[in-house]
Amino acid sequence: MQLIARNITHRYGGRLVLDDISFSIGEGEIVCVVGPSGCGKSTLLRILGGLEKADEGEALVAGEAPEGSLNPLTYIFQDFALLPWRSVRGNVSLVLEDHGIRGARANAIIDDVLARTNLSDFRDALPRQLSGGMKQRVAIARALAVKPAIMLMDEPLSALDSQTRELLMDDLVSLWSREPFSACYVTHNLNEAVRLGTRIVVLSRRPGRIREIVEIDMPIDERAERLVELEKLQRHVWEIMREEAREADREIANV
Numbered sequence: 001m002q003l004i005a006r007n008i009t010h011r012y013g014g015r016l017v018l019d020d021i022s023f024s025i026g027e028g029e030i031v032c033v034v035g036p037s038g039c040g041k042s043t044l045l046r047i048l049g050g051l052e053k054a055d056e057g058e059a060l061v062a063g064e065a066p067e068g069s070l071n072p073l074t075y076i077f078q079d080f081a082l083l084p085w086r087s088v089r090g091n092v093s094l095v096l097e098d099h100g101i102r103g104a105r106a107n108a109i110i111d112d113v114l115a116r117t118n119l120s121d122f123r124d125a126l127p128r129q130l131s132g133g134m135k136q137r138v139a140i141a142r143a144l145a146v147k148p149a150i151m152l153m154d155e156p157l158s159a160l161d162s163q164t165r166e167l168l169m170d171d172l173v174s175l176w177s178r179e180p181f182s183a184c185y186v187t188h189n190l191n192e193a194v195r196l197g198t199r200i201v202v203l204s205r206r207p208g209r210i211r212e213i214v215e216i217d218m219p220i221d222e223r224a225e226r227l228v229e230l231e232k233l234q235r236h237v238w239e240i241m242r243e244e245a246r247e248a249d250r251e252i253a254n255v
């Protein structure tokens, strides 16, 4: 299944927030969206997931979701959004219960996604017993359980310290290498964008317009070995963003 942003334009209270955004996410592609604070990244993700309707243009899906997909467009948020009274297993099973899946079928799915996210040994733990990184792994396992066609990831690693972020990035790379997934991945972190993105959509400051779409023609699972090239790419993206990020920073400081 493909997800296509077609000429998306959106306003809040008459103020233009997103202006004519077009790009597509094909199967197995991770499309990162970067841009200064307040440029409309989360709004764009909500429109792509159908939580909000664009004033003009639209988010389209093309093709079939994978067989057995319970929720073709599935969000992963920065704050994990786990139920504190449910175990790791219980948090994952919740999304299956919502679809009436219980018993042996649910167990098989849960075992699979916990193994894929290295959580099998933590199945009975409660969220408060887990580190931030582990909590986000649970949120990823929960998302995988519904077999999404495309994951909509809103700064999924930004609540984590830098070491944990590195570990989770490695996890996402190995998850993708074993079974490529598709995602729209919003981030402030350009290192994440160049490590994970098939392409990077760079948005301008308010209103969010596409400044450039940077294609990264390098297999995701080879990138950890090609850091010099990645650094060059990261510098290129930063050059595109620098002045606008500075403006956005000044504006926030002046509030």
Ligand SMILES: Nc1ncnc2c1ncn2[C@@H]1O[C@H](COP(=O)(O)OP(=O)(O)OP(=O)(O)O)[C@@H](O)[C@H]1O
Pocket: 012, 013, 017, 035, 036, 037, 038, 039, 040, 041, 042, 043, 044
């Ligand atoms: N529901 C809403 N009603 C009115 N204005 C909104 C609403 N949601 C977002 N905005 C405004 O729209 C603009 C874009 O917000 P959005 O959260 O999409 O940006 P962002 O790029 O994700 O920001 P950040 O990088 O800081 O997370 C901001 O100026 C924000 O204040």
